[in-house]
Amino acid sequence: xxxxxIAVFFLFLGLFLRSQKSFPIGTASxxxxxxxxxxxxxxxxxxxxxxMEMHSGLLIPISAAWFTxxxxxxxxxxxGKYLNWGRNMTGCLIIxxxxxxxxxxxxxxxxxxxxxxxxxxxxxxxxxGSFLLVSSLSIVVxxxxxxxxxxxxxxxxxxxxxxxxxxxxxxxxxxxLLIKLPEVLxxxxxxxxxxxxxxxxxxxxxxxxxxxxxxRSRFFWQAMSYRLILAPLLVWMIYGFWLDRTGLExxxxxxxxxxxxxxxGSIVAIQYDxxxxxxxxxxxxxxxxxxxxxxxxxxxxGA
Numbered sequence: 001x002x003x004x005x006i007a008v009f010f011l012f013l014g015l016f017l018r019s020q021k022s023f024p025i026g027t028a029s030x031x032x033x034x035x036x037x038x039x040x041x042x043x044x045x046x047x048x049x050x051x052m053e054m055h056s057g058l059l060i061p062i063s064a065a066w067f068t069x070x071x072x073x074x075x076x077x078x079x080g081k082y083l084n085w086g087r088n089m090t091g092c093l094i095i096x097x098x099x100x101x102x103x104x105x106x107x108x109x110x111x112x113x114x115x116x117x118x119x120x121x122x123x124x125x126x127x128x129g130s131f132l133l134v135s136s137l138s139i140v141v142x143x144x145x146x147x148x149x150x151x152x153x154x155x156x157x158x159x160x161x162x163x164x165x166x167x168x169x170x171x172x173x174x175x176x177l178l179i180k181l182p183e184v185l186x187x188x189x190x191x192x193x194x195x196x197x198x199x200x201x202x203x204x205x206x207x208x209x210x211x212x213x214x215x216r217s218r219f220f221w222q223a224m225s226y227r228l229i230l231a232p233l234l235v236w237m238i239y240g241f242w243l244d245r246t247g248l249e250x251x252x253x254x255x256x257x258x259x260x261x262x263x264x265g266s267i268v269a270i271q272y273d274x275x276x277x278x279x280x281x282x283x284x285x286x287x288x289x290x291x292x293x294x295x296x297x298x299x300x301x302g303a
Contacts, residue, residue: 014205065129
């Protein structure tokens with residue numbers, strides 16, 4: 001609870017700083033984003049992934065996150081093309097609506113409603129799903145929709161030079177080789193990882209402005225409808241064919257699929273200039289809206 005309050009404080013701090021005319025918003029946003037990409041995400045990869053045991057059973061919850069992202073790409077990609085939304089709008093919706101906030105929002109919610117027993121499944125969906133996606137495919141989408149077609153050859157270079165992706169690959173190698181990190185590195189990595197939520201919300205606060213025109217925008221509600229309703233509904237329908245719908249793993253998968261848009265995903269969209277205003281609104285306002293939809297999903301799934 002304390003960590004959540006601290007994170008919310010940083011959101012309001014960002015909003016306050018944004019309201020100060022003399023404050024260098026652009027410079028501050030750049031520094032915060034660089035801190036997240038170059039330090040926090042690599043630290044989280046090194047901290048958690050090497051300790052995971054790799055086996056085929058891990059793929060079920062992980063695949064749910066990949067399924068909802070790829071479906072977002074398919075739906076919004078086609079709609080954007082045929083309805084002429086523009087590349088920036090289409091790319092923004094694909095990334096931000098396709099990635100769920102499975103960590104900062106997901107972990108506390110899952111622990112609150114299902115206890116610590118639900119956290120392993122939530123962790124798999126976050127680390128093997130959302131975290132890997134934001135480090136790889138979101139960069140592909142960002143490159144495709146923010147640059148001219150002639151620059152698509154640079155996409156592989158962008159992915160392999162993206163710091164979280166590099167450390168993700170390193171972490172997977174360490175896990176496969178059963179190499180553990182030196183104990184001396186664990187405390188500083190944990191401390192850095194704890195700054196993820198507050199610094200991410202600070203980045204959103206620096207960008208977020210309550211614009212009623214955005215809230216009236218059909219794009220905002222299309223993205224929210226996909227993220228909060230359609231994505232978890234399809235996970236419930238499809239994965240319910242071979243998983244026990246009364247089981248904990250299934251319930252966690254559905255609830256995690258219905259979390260608000262991922263903060264880090266919105267930051268990736270902002271970095272690639274994919275409608276930064278909408279990306280900030282979706283990530284910042286998505287969480288309070290998601291509280292209501294998650295409550296409905298919880299009662300629908302059964303306690």
